[in-house]
Amino acid sequence: MASSGVQLLGFSLSLVGILGLIVGTVLPQWKMSAYVGDSIITAVATYQGLWMSCAFQSTGQLQCKIYDSILQLDSALQATRALMIVGIIVSIAGLGVACMGMKCTTCGADDKVRKARTAMTGGIILLVGALSAIVACSWFAHNVIRAFYNPFTPVNTKFEFGAAIFIAWGGSFLDVLGGAMLAASCPRSKQVSKYPKNSARAPSSTKEYV
Secondary structure, three states, X not given: OOOXXXXXXXXXXXXXXXXXXXXHHXXXXXXXXOOOOOOOOOOEEEEEOOOEEXXXXXXXXXXXXXXXXXXXXXXXXXXXXXXXHHHHHHHHHHHHHHHHHOOOOOOOOOOHHHHHHHHHHHHHXXXXXXXXXXXXXXXXXXXXXHHHOOOOOOHHHOEEEOHHHHHHHHHHHHHHHHHHHHHOOOOOOOOOOOOOOOOXXXXXXXXXXX
């Protein structure tokens, strides 16, 4: 059974991981334009995220445009959005469940075994949410790499990884660590002795028979 310090550390890591997932999902820098052509100096840098695309000009002006229609997006981007949202919601739910089962909380303090099982359940839910986010980030990264090395992709439309996908990756791995620490709160089964306890010996009778 995990100690209170381990549970508190797992809770903190999971909380930071969820914040990283939210920030990474909102930011538009999931992929950025790659400078692989003959022209080194580019006047406009293009960023694309899950919700919008942005253009950063050399003058310092940033223009962003939210995607108009969901149906116009490719299926990979739609799936990435859905997996990230599911990962965030499931992770928040797991964090709430784990909070009720932590030793430092007073919710259900009378039954320690039930609290340990609740914390373990919350940790498992956190692991599921983190796995969903890892799959989303890895899938998106696979599509970026495949398009980058595709010889039929024009040079001026090649993209590489942006900062947001690394933030989401980091948040998901912190979520995994925190969920694993909370899942370690599994209560130990009580070992039942095979032999009965030695009962007190009855006092020997001092009665003498004739």
